[in-house]
Structures are given as structure tokens and as C-alpha cells.
Amino acid sequence: MADAVDVPLIKNLYAEAWKQQYSDLRLSTKQTESCGLAANTEYIAAPWDVGGGGVLGILRLADIGRNPAVAKIKGHTASIQDTNFSPFHRDILATACEDTIVRIWQLPEEVTGTTELKEPIATLTGALKKVLSAEWNPAVSGILASGCFDGTVAFWNVEKNENFASVKFQESLLSAKWSWKGDLLACTTKDKALNIVDPRAAQVVGSVACHDGSKACKCTWIDGLAGRDGHVFTTGFGKMQEREMAIWDTRKFDKPVYHAEIDRGSSPLYPIFDETTGMLYVCGKGDSSCRYYQYHGGTLRSVDAYRSSVPIKNFCFIPKLAVDQMRAEIGRMLKQENGNVLQPISFIVPRKNQDVFQADLYPPAPDVEPSMTAEEWFKGENKAIRRRSVKPGDVVSAQPRRMTVDTACVAAVAQAHGAAADSQALQELQSEVASLKAQLTELDRLRKENEELKANGGDTAALLQENQELKANAQELETLRKENAELKAKIKELSAVSVDPEHKPTGQHLGACPFHQFSCTERRVFCRVTLRPQY
Secondary structure, X not given: OOOOOOOOOOOOOEEEEOOOOEEOOOEOOOOOOOOEOEEOOOEEEEEXXXXXXXXXXXXXXXXXXXXXXXXXXXXXXXXXXXXXXOOOOOOEEEEEEOOOOEEEEEOOOOOOOOOEEOOOXXXXXXXXXXXXXXXXXXXXXXXXXXXXXXXEEEEEEXXXXXXXXXXEOOOOEEEEEEOOOOOOEEEXXXXXXXXXXXXXXXXXXXXXXXXXXXXXXXXXXOOOOOOOOOEEEEEEEOOOOOEEEEEEEOOOOOOOOEEEEEEOOOOOEEEEEEOOOOEEEEEEOOOOEEEEEEEEOOEEEEEEEEEOOOOOOXXXXXXXXXXXXXXOEEEEEEEEOOOOOEEEEEEEOOOOOOOOOOHHHOOOEEOOOOOEOHHHXXXXXXXXXXXXXXXXXXXXOOOOOOOOOOOOOHHHHHHHHHHHHHHHHHHHHHHHHHHHHHHHHHHHHHHHHHHHHHHHOOOHHHHHHHHHHHHHHHHHHHHHHHHHHHHHHHHHHHHOOOOOOOOOOOOOOOOOOOOOOOOOOOOOOEOOOOOOEOO
8 A cells, every 4th residue: 555544445436327418419329448528626638529530528527417518629630649637737638640640738717608618728749640638647747658550659748849768669669557656657558568658768568468359458446545565556458358357466476466357248448556455446348337346455356237228339537626526426437328328327325324524434545746857867866746625625726827838939849840750751652663663674675675576576476465565655655754744842841950050949859850869950961861950
């Protein structure tokens, strides 16, 4: 157990679906690798159903009922794969999108049904494939991890718009979660591996094949008050495609400390851990049930399950500071049942006297203030997250604080990432040019052979055949020559990348060319092969 705080042993816990719902909505039903929804103490965020995707709906948590007012975030050019609110700013959220961009948004002080946002306060670029996840560090302000379809995990200092580290895996990323200390990131990949990443060292510090089946694995840390440091919970599939779960001690990955089969369902299971009570909720999209367990004293035991006739499309849990303590509610799930309904489901501990605050059920919850600044974290400091009482009257909503983004380095960062993307485009164009040259060489060979046949009075049939080939390819030759000229012009344009000579960056540039290891001076020069900065 991470801290010397008594965590209640919960023997009975029942799930209760609310009679009221958030209804008459237009929720997207597109599949994502994330839970699909997000909530904080004040707002709910859900991808909206529009042609092509790319719109996020924002509604107030308190506005339950029919046709609630919904604000729109419209700055995306493709479907949204993940969204998460900042743990320290109630009006800040990140979105990960199929258009390869992570965007940081700030909601206005007044959010209404006519509110529309189109300009993010920060744009995190550089991914070459769609971005599947965006996870805020729970202990440090402004630190975010994003996971890409190509297996890249990027770490960002959002306030400086800086990608300070990246780790590349061979397979696509399926899930990613920070430890509660904010020092490590656990992630699962398509090759069925559980990986532990140290972002400050920019390296993988542990890896294990967590499940044998071919379907997706998911993970979450089970540390914090009720958990144990260094322990990760995973869900996946066995050799016979049975769904299973396991607990791993990341300090000795030789075998799991716990392993059990769950059922024969077909969809991946998403684990959600309440580190104040040890409650572990396990849900699958398409399932009509949500199982819940308690991790207590180093042991995982089943408590019960919520069951419904309507399957889960997407879901999320609200923060502990937003539950109804006077009902002994220790958790609340928002369940998307179809394209127009969000169903709240309360998880309640039965108590005789619910008019009195049940202090034993509510250990101190994570605070809305970070335990460290990014500068302290980069220096190697590790501090336990700050906590506060959840007793009614003690709870204070997270006050909106403007997230300041260092605009001075935004252009330099974007250009460095743009150069990396241009490098890939350049390689593709060079490959096309090489193919065109090969075809031109073959045409020249045919022409030469034809001339030799004419000079030597060779085989008439062969001559006619070669002649027909030349005629058939004459038009193609002219087209290829034009395309060749256009491609050369594009390559020349891409190669002429330059930056403002007055730019004086500090520290190591993002995406520095691996073939030119020079320290930064007043002017940046780009490598004409990779289009990445030499110095």
C-alpha cells in the first residue's frame, strides 16, 4: 500500500441505474481504442455524430434530462479517437485525432448550447499516423503522453509546446496509463506486450508478453492509496481466446503475481481503478455488464457486477470529488447506450444511515492542484499526489487557470515536426522517381533493340512485336516524362526548407537529424536528405 491510510474492505456494493438520463443527444458510435467518453467535476465530453467525425460535444454534468445544452468543439479534420480533461484545470482538455494531431482546448467561462470552439490553445504535431490516445500526468502540471497508431509514444510539455521525449514500438499502441506518482507510463501494444516507459530517460525499462491471445490487451496501474507501488493490472485473451486478467509486479516481470480467466466474451475489456477504495471496474464495449472487484491488502476479489439488457457503446467514470457522498455513492459510470442516450449508473455501498457522511468510505481523494511543476519533475523529483477531503462542504471545484503556452517556440517546434513529415514525403517521391527512371530505361532498351533489328534485317515477327510495344508505350513515355519533371520540382521545393535566421532556440531541437550531431547555434540548417535540422 502506497500510503498509511486505512482503505475500507467493501463486501457489498450494488449498481443502480438512474431514472433520469442525458437524452436526445447525437453521440458518435464510431469505434475507438479508448473508453470514448470523458468527464470531470463539471463537464462531460463526447464525440458528436457528424459526417466525417471531428466534432466534440461538451455538456454540463448537472444538466441531466432531455435535450441538454451542448457546446461544440469543431477544430478537427477527422474522427476523434480519445479525449481527456486536465486533472488540474476543469476547463482544459486534450483531444487525439485521426488527422495525426493532438489539440489542447480551453473552454470559456460560460459554456452554452451556442458555444463553438475552432481554435485550440496548443497544437501538438509530428505524428505520422493517427493518434489513438492522450493521457495527462496525474501528478505534474502540463505533462501529457500521446500514443500513435504506428507505435510511437510521445511525451509533451504542453505549456512549452515541446515534445521532450519519444519511444517507438514495433506494433500499434492499444492503451497507455500513467502511474499515480507520474513517474512511469504503462502501455500495451498489438504484439501482446506490456511495456513500462520512463519518459524522463526516454527508454523502456521493462517489458513482458502479458497475454497469449491475438486480441487487444488493456492496462492500468493499481497503485495509489489502495494499491501497491509498481503493480499493473492487465486484461487480454488466452490461447483459446478466453478473456482473462493478470496483475504484474513491474520490478520482476518473470511471471504475473495474479492470473485468472474471466469469461468467453469477444470484446476487449477496459479496466478502471479507483485508487482511494481499491475498486476495479472492468467493462467491455458491446457487453451488457460491468464487473467490479476490490484490490485490498494485495489481493483481488470479486464483489459483484452491473447487468443490463442494453450493451455499452462507450463509457467513463466521473472523478471522486463529484460523487454523491450522502448516498454512500463511491463511483459513478456514464454509459453510452446508443447514439442518443447517456445513462448514469451509481455504485453504492448499502448503509442504514445515509444521512450521515460515511467517512470510512471516502479516504482523501486526488487534489485539483499538482504535486510538482514540470521543472521540478524534469529535475528528477518524485512526489506523492496532493490529496483533499471529499466530505461535503470541504469539496471545492477546480478553479479555471489559464494554461499559458510558450508561443515563441511553437513555430520552431511545428517546423521541426513538419520537416520530419516532409522527409517521409521526400522519400516517397524519390522512390517514385526511381521507378519512372527504370521504366524510361526499359523503353530506351526496346528502341535500341528495334534499331538493331532494322539494321541487321532480323526476324520480322520480333521486329513487329518490338515496334508494337514501342507504339503502345509512346504515349505513356510522354506522360512519365511530364510526371518526372513535376516530381523533380516537388523534390526541389521540399529540399529548400529554411527557417528564420534570427531564431535562437535553446536546448536540443525536436527531431534533430541523426546524421548531424551538432549543438544549436543562432541559425538552423536542415539536412537535404532527411529534411531535419543539422544544427
